[in-house]
Amino acid sequence: AQTVTQSQPEMSVQEAETVTLSCTYDTSESNYYLFWYKQPPSRQMILVIRQEAYKQQNATENRFSVNFQKAAKSFSLKISDSQLGDTAMYFCAFRYNFNKFYFGSGTKLNVKP
Amino acid sequence: DAGVIQSPRHEVTEMGQEVTLRCKPISGHNSLFWYRQTMMRGLELLIYFNNNVPIDDSGMPEDRFSAKMPNASFSTLKIQPSEPRDSAVYFCASSLEGNEKLFFGSGTQLSVL
Numbered sequence: 001a002q003t004v005t006q007s008q009p010e011m012s013v014q015e016a017e018t019v020t021l022s023c024t025y026d027t028s029e030s031n032y033y034l035f036w037y038k039q040p041p042s043r044q045m046i047l048v049i050r051q052e053a054y055k056q057q058n059a060t061e062n063r064f065s066v067n068f069q070k071a072a073k074s075f076s077l078k079i080s081d082s083q084l085g086d087t088a089m090y091f092c093a094f095r096y097n098f099n100k101f102y103f104g105s106g107t108k109l110n111v112k113p
Numbered sequence: 114d115a116g117v118i119q120s121p122r123h124e125v126t127e128m129g130q131e132v133t134l135r136c137k138p139i140s141g142h143n144s145l146f147w148y149r150q151t152m153m154r155g156l157e158l159l160i161y162f163n164n165n166v167p168i169d170d171s172g173m174p175e176d177r178f179s180a181k182m183p184n185a186s187f188s189t190l191k192i193q194p195s196e197p198r199d200s201a202v203y204f205c206a207s208s209l210e211g212n213e214k215l216f217f218g219s220g221t222q223l224s225v226l
């Protein structure tokens with residue numbers, strides 16, 4: 001069975017600083033995809049970044065980057081130069097075989113002015 | 114691209130009433146997912162369809178819940194009879210086979226009084 005664990009229910013960061021959100025997962029699959037989704041107060045689920053497991057290079061999208069450690073089954077999200085608009089719930093997700101997605105329980109990020 | 118369209122955005126009903134939630138996936142997407150989000154349980158996959166056929170409904174909580182996908186552009190999730198514990202945000206999401214990304218609708222906030 002696939003599981004996704006986010007051990008940080010809530011985090012805070014000062015505006016302009018850097019914050020890292022943790023995610024670990026458990027799977028016996030070798031080829032899969034990992035994602036970070038953002039859910040602001042508007043409730044919309046927004047894809048932030050994705051990583052293919054077969055790629056060693058960490059994905060980067062502007063201020064968002066990941067640290068993908070396949071052997072450790074770890075997939076953390078780093079947000080640089082945090083902005084007030086980054087305040088949201090962040091969900092880590094896993095998908096293999098174009099099958100169903102498995103989501104973590106979420107981390108609530110609060111960016112303080 | 115209009116994105117995944119869900120209706121209604123909010124639904125308030127009384128216990129025992131029938132509730133129908135609607136979803137229009139992104140045109141051309143052939144996989145459709147229904148999720149339920151609560152504070153206690155996070156994002157739960159209820160059911161997903163591939164090419165209009167239900168593939169996995171193991172997440173459907175009980176017989177009061179049913180989902181249909183009569184064609185590639187429309188799906189419904191029905192609760193009959195509704196109960197207060199069904200109160201949650203219900204998301205519909207779609208994806209294209211061979212593409213790992215999942216696109217969410219804006220959700221339906223259901224309140225059962």
